[in-house]
Each structure stands twice: as C-alpha cells, then as structure tokens.
Amino acid sequence: MSHTEQQELLEHLNSSQSFAERLKACSSYPLHAQAVETLQMNITRRCNLCCRHCHVAASPDRSEEMSREDMEACIRAAAHPEIKTLDITGGAPEMHSRLAWFINEAAGMQKRLLVRSNAAILLEKQYAHFLDIYADAGVEVVVSLPNLHRDRTDRMRGPEVFGKIVKALGKLNARGYGMPGTGLVLDLVHNPVGAFLPGSQTALEEDYRTRLGADYGIAFNRLYCLTNCPVGRYLDFLKRSGNLGQYIGMLKEAFNSDAVGSVMCRTTLSVGFDGRLFDCDFNQILDLTLSSEAPVHIRDFDYDKIARREIVVRGHCYSCTAGAGSSCQGSLET
Amino acid sequence: MSQQYYETKDLQDFSNIGEFAPEQGKKFFDYYISSTSGGKLSEREKALIALAVATVRHCPYCIDAYTNKCLSLGLGNDEMMEAIHVGAAMVAGDTLAHATQMRKIVKQKEM
Numbered sequence: 001m002s003h004t005e006q007q008e009l010l011e012h013l014n015s016s017q018s019f020a021e022r023l024k025a026c027s028s029y030p031l032h033a034q035a036v037e038t039l040q041m042n043i044t045r046r047c048n049l050c051c052r053h054c055h056v057a058a059s060p061d062r063s064e065e066m067s068r069e070d071m072e073a074c075i076r077a078a079a080h081p082e083i084k085t086l087d088i089t090g091g092a093p094e095m096h097s098r099l100a101w102f103i104n105e106a107a108g109m110q111k112r113l114l115v116r117s118n119a120a121i122l123l124e125k126q127y128a129h130f131l132d133i134y135a136d137a138g139v140e141v142v143v144s145l146p147n148l149h150r151d152r153t154d155r156m157r158g159p160e161v162f163g164k165i166v167k168a169l170g171k172l173n174a175r176g177y178g179m180p181g182t183g184l185v186l187d188l189v190h191n192p193v194g195a196f197l198p199g200s201q202t203a204l205e206e207d208y209r210t211r212l213g214a215d216y217g218i219a220f221n222r223l224y225c226l227t228n229c230p231v232g233r234y235l236d237f238l239k240r241s242g243n244l245g246q247y248i249g250m251l252k253e254a255f256n257s258d259a260v261g262s263v264m265c266r267t268t269l270s271v272g273f274d275g276r277l278f279d280c281d282f283n284q285i286l287d288l289t290l291s292s293e294a295p296v297h298i299r300d301f302d303y304d305k306i307a308r309r310e311i312v313v314r315g316h317c318y319s320c321t322a323g324a325g326s327s328c329q330g331s332l333e334t
Numbered sequence: 335m336s337q338q339y340y341e342t343k344d345l346q347d348f349s350n351i352g353e354f355a356p357e358q359g360k361k362f363f364d365y366y367i368s369s370t371s372g373g374k375l376s377e378r379e380k381a382l383i384a385l386a387v388a389t390v391r392h393c394p395y396c397i398d399a400y401t402n403k404c405l406s407l408g409l410g411n412d413e414m415m416e417a418i419h420v421g422a423a424m425v426a427g428d429t430l431a432h433a434t435q436m437r438k439i440v441k442q443k444e445m
C-alpha cells in the first residue's frame with residue numbers, strides 16, 4: 001500500500017474517535033515535544049531479511065541509503081548537548097556502506113550509541129566484522145527476537161532465522177555483550193507474532209531470561225516489549241487476515257491516558273534515509289513530516305524549533321498508548 | 335435488539351458489568367484483578383488456568399480474552415492445548431467419578 005492509501009485506511013478506521021479527539025478528552029491536545037534526547041537515524045531500507053511485520057518494508061531488493069552528507073549533518077545535529085543518544089536503525093544498518101565509518105565518527109562524541117540489528121546478519125561473512133566493531137566502540141546492540149518459539153519467530157522473520165539469531169547472540173555474549181561487568185549492553189525486543197497486544201514486559205523478560213539461559217546459554221540485559229504499529233507490512237497483514245478492525249478496536253480499548261506524556265516522539269527525532277525529519281519512524285512510513293513550524297531536513301536542524309514542535313498525530317498513534325504504552329524503549333515508564 | 339446472544343464485541347462490555355449494582359461490581363473487579371494477577375503463581379500460570387476454566391465452562395468471551403492473553407505472554411500453542419487437556423481430563427474424570435453414585439445405587443437395588 002502507498003503511504004496515502006495507508007493514511008486513508010487508518011483515517012477511515014479511526015473515524016469514530018480520532019486520536020486527536022481522544023487526546024483532547026484528556027487535555028493533552030495538541031501534543032508537543034519536550035526535548036530531543038534521541039536522534040534516531042533510519043540509515044537504509046536494505047535488509048538481508050524480509051519480515052512479515054516490517055513497518056519500513058525493508059528487503060534485500062531495496063537500495064535506499066542515507067548519503068554521507070546527511071550522515072555528517074546528523075553528527076553535527078547530535079553535537080547539541082541535549083541530545084544524549086544516537087539510535088541507528090534501518091533496514092539492516094550493517095548493509096549501509098558507511099556504517100563502520102559512521103560508528104567511528106560517532107564513538108568520539110561521548111554519546112550513547114546504539115544499533116538495532118537483526119543479528120542474523122552478523123553470521124554472514126561480509127558483515128561478521130561488525131561484531132568486533134560494535135564491541136570496540138562500546139555500541140549498545142538491540143536485537144529483535146519476537147518470540148521464544150522457533151516456529152513463531154521463523155513465521156514472522158523467515159525460515160531458520162530463530163536459530164541464526166540465537167547463534168549470533170552467543171557470539172555477542174562471547175565478546176562480553178549482556179555479561180555482567182563488561183559495560184557492553186545487549187537488549188532484546190519482543191513483539192507479538194500476530195494480531196494481539198504484547199503482555200507484561202516484566203513477565204516476558206523473566207520468561208526470556210529463564211528460557212534463553214536454560215535452553216541456549218544466552219544472557220542479555222533488558223527485554224523491551226513493542227506493540228506492533230498498524231503501518232507498512234503489518235498493516236497489510238492485518239487487512240489480509242481480516243484482523244484490522246478488531247486490532248484497531250483493541251488498541252483504542254487499551255488507550256491509557258497515563259502513557260500519553262511518555263510517547264517516544266516527545267523526546268525523539270527521527271531522520272529518514274533521505275535526511276527528512278519526522279516525529280517517529282511510523283510517521284516516516286506514512287510520509288507525515290514534522291509540523292510546519294519545524295525544519296523538514298536534517299541539514300536545516302534547529303534544536304529550539306524542533307524541541308518544542310507540535311507532534312503530528314493520527315490513528316496509528318493508538319499503538320503507542322495501548323496498555324502500558326510502547327516505544328522503541330519498550331513499555332513506557334509513566 | 336441484536337440478532338445473536340453472543341457477539342464478539344460484547345467482550346468489550348465486560349468492564350461495564352458493574353452497571354445497576356456498582357458496589358458489588360467494584361468488589362467483584364477488585365477480587366477478579368487480584369486473583370488473576372501474578373502472585374505466588376506467575377501471570378503465565380494463571381492465564382493457563384483461566385484458559386482451561388474458560389474452555390470447560392464454554393465461555394466464548396473468556397476463551398477469546400485468555401487466548402489473547404496467553405499469546406501476549408508468549409505462551410506456546412502446545413502449552414495452551416496442554417492446559418485445555420487438563421480441563422478436559424478433569425471433566426472426564428469428575429464425570430466418571432460420579433459413576434460411583436450410579437454403581438452404588440445399582441448394587442443397592444439389584445437382586
């Protein structure tokens with residue numbers, strides 16, 4: 001579906017009570033950003049996998065990647081003292097031709113630097129050197145492992161991917177990732193393999209820790225639970241499987257006004273592969289650029305204009321406020 | 335008036351069952367929430383018990399709610415099915431256990 005079709009579909013489904021109306025009812029509209037603490041960079045749409053839920057619709061056939069000039073503009077922007085974290089995502093960031101260079105540049109900035117990796121790629125000969133690059137630069141690694149059941153993860157991410165992820169996690173552990181006292185952080189991400197919401201992060205983390213430890217000898221730091229946002233391939237899945245109406249109903253039903261203040265766009269700025277700026281990467285997929293008072297491109301970054309901007313909200317935002325809330329950092333602490 | 339007794343969307347009405355008797359409704363929900371939340375038993379164990387009870391009691395709302403909850407908590411399809419077999423075995427067992435009454439009466443009455 002094109003971004004216009006996705007927007008229209010979501011608007012239609014949310015016609016009974018839009019997200020903006022819901023925010024008004026709890027005196028939270030318009031929603032404004034508080035700061036920019038995290039600069040999230042979607043540096044490429046290329047990926048070695050082609051997951052069925054991928055909201056950015058990444059695949060081996062995509063070729064888009066961020067230019068060196070825009071990466072440099074990100075580094076200049078991230079030098080602002082309020083920006084504490086550089087969060088690199090994709091696609092598979094490793095497939096960007098300049099990731100190693102970028103890590104080297106960013107590592108000297110005294111910022112928290114994290115890469116979202118599908119881990120399976122770290123087993124490929126061409127990309128295995130990133131295991132050492134990450135460890136040497138102290139990069140935090142965030143790996144998506146949707147489910148502990150092999151068949152479920154493989155249904156979502158592709159045949160034999162579960163086994164590859166586990167093997168790559170073992171290699172990260174061997175370099176000290178997720179091990180006490182090393183300072184090398186390895187976090188995992190859980191998200192539902194289907195049309196339902198994630199359960200309690202505490203219960204799931206305990207289960208992941210016990211089973212990954214007992215069955216595979218794997219250790220990690222934290223587990224983040226993400227609610228699937230109805231955009232991209234996940235929206236296609238919901239529509240095709242006849243779950244769309246019910247899923248949107250579930251998100252709305254689970255609306256939690258306490259989660260509104262902590263949605264990630266309030267402290268994060270998302271940069272697309274083309275350098276354009278968005279409130280989050282879901283808005284990126286729907287082509288909802290920043291509100292009119294803020295610059296539209298990373299080369300025109302202006303902290304003060306961006307830090308207090310009005311957030312562009314639509315129906316898909318219900319996925320950030322369902323239950324305990326959801327963001328790239330998992331359930332929200334409110 | 336709707337055409338069917340059971341409708342999927344009726345599940346969303348569950349939170350309103352305190353209507354007309356709010357005091358008892360509140361007491362029920364306090365009890366319900368504390369009983370089904372994690373305690374000495376984990377949330378996962380309780381979700382499996384609830385699923386088994388829901389299927390034994392043939393409650394379509396609870397089957398829907400607790401299948402979703404089990405999925406949300408990452409429980410396997412095999413674990414859910416095992417829990418349902420516990421329910422099924424208990425139903426079969428307590429049915430057969432009641433055959434004792436029949437057997438006692440038969441033995442009492444027959445010449």
Ligand code: SF4
Nearest residue numbers: 047051054058091118
């Ligand atoms: S979800 Fe992640 S690993 Fe899967 S296709 Fe998308 S970017 Fe690649």
Ligand code: SF4
Nearest residue numbers: 263265279280317320
């Ligand atoms: S979908 Fe994006 S814009 Fe909407 S609430 Fe979530 S983070 Fe904010």
